[in-house]
Amino acid sequence: MTLLDYLAATLLLAGAVFFLAGTLGLLRFPDVYTRLHALTKADNVGLGLTVAGLAVQAESWQVVGKLVLIWMLVLLAGASVAHLIARGALHKGIRPWTP
Amino acid sequence: MIIVEILHFTLAVFLLLNLGAGMWRVLRGPTAADRMMAAQLFGTTAVATLLLLAQATGTSAVRDIALMFALLAAISAVAFVRLTWPEEENKDDLA
Amino acid sequence: MNAVFLYALAGVGLVGLALHALIVHASLLRKILAFNFMGSGVFLTMVALARRAGGEHPDAVPQAMVITGIVVAVAATALALNLMLELGATTRDDVLPDDDRA
Amino acid sequence: MVKLAFDGLVVLLLLWLAWQTLACADLFKAILQFISFSLVMALAWVRLDALDIALAEAAIGAGITGALLLAALARLRASLDGNLSGDGASPDGREVLPVRGLILAGVALATAGLGYAVLSLPETAPGLSQQIEARLGDSGVGSRVTAVLLNFRGYDTLLEMVVLMLALVSVKTFSSTRHAGAAPQDVLQVLSRVVVLPLILVTAYFLWAGTDGHGGAFQAGSVLGAAGVLLLLSGWRLPSPHTGVPLRALIAAGPGLFVIVALVTLLLQGTLLTYPPAYAGSLILLLEIAATFSIGATLAMLFLGGLPGDEDRP
Numbered sequence: 380m381t382l383l384d385y386l387a388a389t390l391l392l393a394g395a396v397f398f399l400a401g402t403l404g405l406l407r408f409p410d411v412y413t414r415l416h417a418l419t420k421a422d423n424v425g426l427g428l429t430v431a432g433l434a435v436q437a438e439s440w441q442v443v444g445k446l447v448l449i450w451m452l453v454l455l456a457g458a459s460v461a462h463l464i465a466r467g468a469l470h471k472g473i474r475p476w477t478p
Numbered sequence: 479m480i481i482v483e484i485l486h487f488t489l490a491v492f493l494l495l496n497l498g499a500g501m502w503r504v505l506r507g508p509t510a511a512d513r514m515m516a517a518q519l520f521g522t523t524a525v526a527t528l529l530l531l532a533q534a535t536g537t538s539a540v541r542d543i544a545l546m547f548a549l550l551a552a553i554s555a556v557a558f559v560r561l562t563w564p565e566e567e568n569k570d571d572l573a
Numbered sequence: 574m575n576a577v578f579l580y581a582l583a584g585v586g587l588v589g590l591a592l593h594a595l596i597v598h599a600s601l602l603r604k605i606l607a608f609n610f611m612g613s614g615v616f617l618t619m620v621a622l623a624r625r626a627g628g629e630h631p632d633a634v635p636q637a638m639v640i641t642g643i644v645v646a647v648a649a650t651a652l653a654l655n656l657m658l659e660l661g662a663t664t665r666d667d668v669l670p671d672d673d674r675a
Numbered sequence: 676m677v678k679l680a681f682d683g684l685v686v687l688l689l690l691w692l693a694w695q696t697l698a699c700a701d702l703f704k705a706i707l708q709f710i711s712f713s714l715v716m717a718l719a720w721v722r723l724d725a726l727d728i729a730l731a732e733a734a735i736g737a738g739i740t741g742a743l744l745l746a747a748l749a750r751l752r753a754s755l756d757g758n759l760s761g762d763g764a765s766p767d768g769r770e771v772l773p774v775r776g777l778i779l780a781g782v783a784l785a786t787a788g789l790g791y792a793v794l795s796l797p798e799t800a801p802g803l804s805q806q807i808e809a810r811l812g813d814s815g816v817g818s819r820v821t822a823v824l825l826n827f828r829g830y831d832t833l834l835e836m837v838v839l840m841l842a843l844v845s846v847k848t849f850s851s852t853r854h855a856g857a858a859p860q861d862v863l864q865v866l867s868r869v870v871v872l873p874l875i876l877v878t879a880y881f882l883w884a885g886t887d888g889h890g891g892a893f894q895a896g897s898v899l900g901a902a903g904v905l906l907l908l909s910g911w912r913l914p915s916p917h918t919g920v921p922l923r924a925l926i927a928a929g930p931g932l933f934v935i936v937a938l939v940t941l942l943l944q945g946t947l948l949t950y951p952p953a954y955a956g957s958l959i960l961l962l963e964i965a966a967t968f969s970i971g972a973t974l975a976m977l978f979l980g981g982l983p984g985d986e987d988r989p
Binding site: 484487488490491494495497498501504505507510513514516517520521524527528531537539540542543545546547549550552553554556557558559560561562 | 677678680681684685688691692695699703704707708710711714715717718721722726729730733734737738739741742745746748749863866870873874877881884888889890894898901904905908909
C-alpha cells in the first residue's frame with residue numbers, strides 16, 4: 380500500500396466512525412432536536428470524510444467532481460430537511476429537552 | 479481480493495449494520511419526526527455504501543445511483559413535513 | 574450455494590411474506606404494500622436467475638422486463654391508492670365493504 | 676468472504692424490513708420501512724449487476740412511491756378521521772385460530788414449493804444473452820438493456836406506455852378532488868429551486884447515458900417525474916394555460932410516437948417495430964425522448980391525483 384492508500388483508509392475509517400456516532404446519537408439522545416444534531420453529523424461529516432477518502436483514490440478528476448457533487452446534494456437535502464423538521468417540531472409544540 | 483477491496487466491503491458491511499441499528503429509532507419513535515429522521519439517515523448511509531461499492535468493484539456507473547439517491551434524498555421528508563406529519567403531537571394544522 | 578441463489582431465494586421469501594399479508598390483513602393500504610413487496614420479490618428472483626448467464630454481462634431480457642415492471646408497478650400503486658381513497662371518502666372506511674373482519 | 680457477508684446482510688435486511696412493514700401496527704412506520712426497503716433493494720440490484728434496475732428503483736422506489744404512499748396516508752387519515760383499521764389494529768378480527776393456521780400452512784407450502792423450484796434450476800443458464808450479443812450490432816445502441824427495451828422487445832415498452840396512460844386516465848376519472856397551489860414554505864422553495872435544475876440536467880444525462888451505458892427513458896422519465904413531485908410538494912402548480920391540451924399532448928407523445936413508428940414499420944417492413952438498422956439509432960433516441968417526457972409527466976400527474984384536494988366537488 381502506498382502513502383495515499385493509508386491516507387484514504389484513514390479518512391474512510393474516520394467517516395465510518397462519524398456514521399456510527401450519528402447512529403448512536405440517533406438512538407441515545409433524549410429528544411428530536413438533539414437527535415437531529417446527531418443525524419446531521421453523519422450526513423455532513425461522515426459522508427464528507429467518506430467522499431474525501433474515496434476522492435484520494437479516484438482515478439480521474441471527473442470522479443472527484445461527481446463525488447463532491449453528490450456530497451453537496453446530500454448536504455443541501457440534509458440541511459433543508461433538518462430545518463423543516465426542527466421548525467415543524469417547534470411549531471407543533473414538541474418541547475426541547477432540558478437536563 | 480486486494481486489500482483495498484476488502485476494506486471497502488468491510489466498511490460497507492459496517493454501514494449496513496448501522497442502518498439496521500437505526501431501524502430501532504424508526505420502530506420506537508416516539509414522535510413521527512424521529513422516525514422520519516432515521517429514514518433520512520438511511521438515505522445518506524445508502525449513498526455512502528454505494529460510493530464504497532463503486533470504488534471497490536471499479537464500476538463507475540454505481541456512482542450514478544448514489545447521485546440519484548442524493549438528488550431525491552429530500553422527497554420523502556418533504557412529503558412527510560408537508561402532508562403526513564400527524565396530529566399526534568398536537569392538533570395544529572399544517573397549512 | 575452462491576449469491577445468485579441467495580438473492581433468488583430472498584425473492585421467494587418476499588413473495589411468501591407478501592402473500593400471507595395480502596390474505597390476513599383487512600387494511601387496503603397494507604394490501605397495497607404487500608402487493609408491492611410481491612412484485613419486488615418476483616423481480617429479485619428473475620434478475621438473480623438472469624445472473625446465471627455468467628460472463629461479463631447478465632441476461633438483459635429479464636432486466637429489461639423488470640424495469641418495465643417497476644414503472645408499471647408504480648402506476649398500478651397510484652391507481653390502487655386512488656381507488657382506496659375514493660372508497661374511503663365514500664364509505665369512511667379503509668377496508669372493502671364486504672370484508673367482515675374490520 | 677466479505678462479499679458474501681454483505682450479500683447475506685442485504686438479504687436479511689430485505690426480509691426483515693418486509694416482515695416489519697407488513698406486521699407493524701402503525702401505517703406511517705410501515706411506509707417508512709417500505710422506503711428503507713427500496714434503499715436496500717437498490718443495493719441488491721447493484722450486487723446483481725443490474726445497474727439500470729438500481730437506477731429505476733432509486734428514482735421510483737425511494738422517491739416517487741414513497742411520496743405517493745405518504746400523500747395517500749395523509750388523505751386517508753383526513754377522510755377517515757381516526758377510523759383507520761390498519762393503524763394499531765392487528766390483522767385478525769373474528770377469524771378463528773384454525774383458519775389462520777391453515778392460511779399460514781398454505782402460504783408456507785406455496786413458498787417452499789417456489790423455493791424448491793428455484794433451487795432445482797441449473798447453476799448456469801445463458802438465457803437469451805447469446806442472441807442479444809449476436810444482434811447488438813444491428814440494434815442501433817450499445818446498451819443491451821436499452822436494445823431489448825426499445826428494439827428487440829419494443830412492443831413491451833409500447834404496451835407499457837399505454838398502461839401508464841390508462842392508469843392516469845383511470846385516476847383522473849375516479850378522482851373527486853380538485854387541486855390548487857398551497858403557500859410554499861421558504862426553505863422548501865429554495866430547496867426545490869436549487870434541486871430541480873440538477874434534476875432536469877440529470878434527466879438529460881440519463882437519457883443520453885442510456886444509449887451506451889446505464890440509464891434510458893425509464894430512469895430519465897422517473898427523475899423528471901420526481902422533479903415534478905418535488906415541485907408539486909412545494910406548492911407549485913402548472914399555470915392554467917398549459918394544463919389542457921399541451922399537458923395532454925406531452926403525456927400522449929410517448930405512446931403516440933410509438934404507435935406511429937409501429938404502424939410505419941408494419942407498412943414498410945411487414946413486421947411491428949422492426950427498425951431498419953441504418954435508422955435504428957436515431958429512431959430509438961427519438962422514441963426515448965418522447966417516452967421520457969411522457970413518463971415524467973404521467974408520474975407527476977399520478978402523484979397530483981393522490982394529493983389532498985382543497986375542496987371536494989359535489
